[in-house]
Amino acid sequence: MTSTPLSPTPTAQSEALFARARAVTPGGVNSPVRAFRSVGGTPRFIREAHGAYLTDADGARYLDYIGSWGPMILGHDHPAVREAVAGALQGGTSFGAPSWREVELAELVTRLTGADKVRFTSSGTEATMSALRLARGFTSQHGTGRKFIVKFRGNYHGHADGLLVEAGSGLMTNAAGHLGTSAPSSAGVPEEYAALTLVCEYNDPAALDTLMELRGHEIAAVIFEPVVGNAGVLIPTPDFLAALHRVKEAGALLIADEVMTGFRLSLSGASGLLGIRPDLSCWGKIIGGGLPVGAYGGRADVMEFVSPQGPVYQAGTLSGNPLAMAAGLATLRALEADPDIYPRLESYTSRLAQGLKDAARDAGIPISVNQIGSMLTAFHQDAPHGSVGNYTQAARSDTAAFAAWFQAMLGQGIYWAPSQFESIFVSGAHTVSELDATLEAARHAYRSVSEGASS
Structure with missing residues (x-):
């Protein structure tokens, strides 16, 4: 034919x-x-x-x-999103000060996801790099000096230096590496910086268990995509999910990067769909309804380490931007109003x-x-x-x-x-x-x- x-x-x-x-x-x-x-x-x-x-x-x-x-x-x-942005636009495009929409969106995100507190950023990259800084600050509060993070081959968490290691999608042609090694996926990333990122294969619970046994006392956090989207769609196995939860036994924080999957796979994200219990989560995309946005949040005791309440600094002039907050509120409300x-x-x-x-x-x-x-x-x-x-x-x-x-x-x-x-x-x-x-x-x-x- x-x-x-x-x-x-x-x-x-x-x-x-x-x-x-x-x-x-x-x-x-x-x-x-x-x-x-x-x-x-x-x-x-x-x-x-x-x-x-x-x-x-x-x-x-x-x-x-x-x-x-x-x-x-x-x-x-979408009409609801367009109308919400148009309405917000009447009041200005940016304030550099708090506004009511960011409070309402934070309340909605925490209610739907189970996070205790949330901090908005302007991109997913900002969210993940801020969450990792927070994890290092929180886990090292008693002088334990946890500098290392763990990520998985092909998982993409944004373009911060420490995350451009065995990353996904457009970087997949640079695919060399072994358990616990750290090869930068981009020029301009110092090897010394990349060395603080340890790498495992996704869906390999034995490798993750071994790495945590050997170096768990040095590791501040394990960051992962609950469902990978940047090496193509990769779906976690039950055994791998169980191994992810075991990293907490070594004192490391578990960080779910839901920038892509948050509110995409369910109202409670991939974590809710798959029964994952992260200490911190990162969101983006849908919570801004198509406008630039990011967020990270989770356990109250961890989030209280974020400035100005705690010692871990993170800031952003356009964080909580009223147009993005309006679009995010309209999108999440439309999703919540349509159970089908x-x-x-x-x-x-x-x-x-x-x-x-x-x-x-x-x-x-x-x-x-x-x-x-x-x-x-x-x-x-x-x-x-x-x-x-x-x-x-x-x-x-x-x-x-x-x-x-x-x-x-x-x-x-x-x-x-x-x-x-x-x-x-x-x-x-x-x-x-x-x-x-x-x-x-x-x-x-x-x-x-x-x-x-x-x-």
């Missing part, structure tokens, strides 16, 4: 903007994966977004599965996962699909146990096949994440009509990849 020829999408305006951007911005983008380096072609410069769709500078319309990398769980330009939204997202995404498997199988293309709630990654490989469980397994994916499939999908108006090692995100604006269109495009795309491989 021959696949339907793809009509070339006009890109003249995006190409012109990309050329201008490269002259004034490194790589022409303000975040690396947007440059399409791993999939080729011209990144689309977006003009506007509504519901489940993007429109680019050339007027081409795309069905969007990125959702601004997660926060647009209600869809783009998470089951609907799960149903859509699981049907998408099965449809992708069927389409790839019919075309003779090996894929393994990891899916939980409204997050999904289709790895272009035949995983040994039917699913990909860690960074090492994810790295075996056929990135050339993915790039060809991505371009075939883009040519049919489907905007997928432009990296094999990312999650896609489904929103409440995606309906059966969008699902049918996506799977029809996927069938053509997999046939195109199959024919390309055999030619």
